[in-house]
Amino acid sequence: MSAPARFDRGHTDDLMSFLAASPSPYHAVANTAERLEKAGFRQVAETDAWDASSGGRYVLRGGAIVAWYVPEGAAPHTPFHIIGAHTDSPNLRVKPRPDTGAHGWRQVAVEIYGGPLLNSWLDRDLGLAGRLTLRDGSSVLVDVDRPLLRVPQLAVHLDRTVTSEGLKLDKQRHMQPVWGLGDDLRDGDLIAFLEQEAGLAAGTVAGWDLMAHPVEAPAYLGRDRELVAGPRMDNLLSVHAGVAALTAAAASGAALTRIPVLAAFDHEENGSQSDTGADGPLLGTVLERSVFARGGSYEDRARAFAATVCLSSDTGHAVHPNYGERHDPTHHPHVNGGPLLKVNVNNRYATDGSGRAVFAAACERAGVPLQSFVSNNSMPCGTTIGPITAARHGIRTVDIGVAILSMHSARELCGADDPFLLANSLLAFLQD
Structure with missing residues (x-):
């Protein structure tokens, strides 16, 4: 009998x-931590016993957070069920050096992070938001959540080729946003402005991580309001579903x-190779310390990891109505059709047959439909934290x-129903 849905349009x-x-x-992990605290979780320092x-x-470390719930009486070799995502x-x-400009325009010097669709930022x-690091080593979050910057597109009258040859953007020359007027460009103007805003x-600001x-x-x-448009669904949609599932599972802890476990990493969009990325030691260290804190040995750690499963949850591609030929002809995932099982036999995704069985069973228990995604053979496949997690920790992913x-x-x-369908499947997985 399928379990009733626990999450809905709310x-x-x-x-x-x-x-x-x-x-x-940084804001994503702060908001996640706040939700965890309300559910009775407490922060532990990595430097403490x-x-x-x-x-x-x-x-909590930088832009990454790992949270877990230890049930009463859990043995040292108790396996983990992990939801992996990225922030x-x-x-x-x-x-x-952020202050720049030309021809009477004040601009902010920016670098391209990850692989954005540049035209969508025009x-x-x-x-402007992120983290300001102070001279004493502490940090504060800042968010100027109002129209401050703009990357202006060149008018068609000044580039007649755009209608025949398409838009061509140079990442260095064409993507620097404007934020005011003036020829007197002084180093420190932007940071001084953000100090005031914060x-x-x-x-007092010595460093910054701003975007x-x-x-x-x-x-x-x-x-029928059946769709949702918004920023950063890749991959805060999964982070949000993961914390909802984790806190709901903890409420049924007995x-x-x-x-x-919820592991939300930073830096997935540029390879995950950092101390807060999936290719770093953070997740493995947390899991091992949990085993050892409960009196476990290396043998207990090995037993726990051998029976652990991780769901690497990230967004995938719905079939596009204007580019149907870009998709595999027999796999056309639709929005509001339920979660995707992502497969690539060259291990760009970590799913295999046994992993499929695990997630299919969770969806069945939750009463949630399941779809499959595989790339068109003629196109390269993207990747996720899944293969990294599987290879680094020896965990079925x-x-x-x-x-x-x-x-x-x-x-x-995205579809308006899919976020809560995903959350329901994740909860069923955690409750096992």
């Missing part, structure tokens, strides 16, 4: 609020036979996600 409403409140990975007590806890999205990030009102004393974001709010779209359009655009599109 989950999608909440996702839209989460997207709007999370313009950077960890104890064997049951309950929920989390580690970063392709965007425009501020350079070390002529769009942009805010309520900081002048000259542009579209300020247009997420919105329902379509005749019935858990596995230790549920399954790549899943939600079908969307406009992936890597400044504003993406």
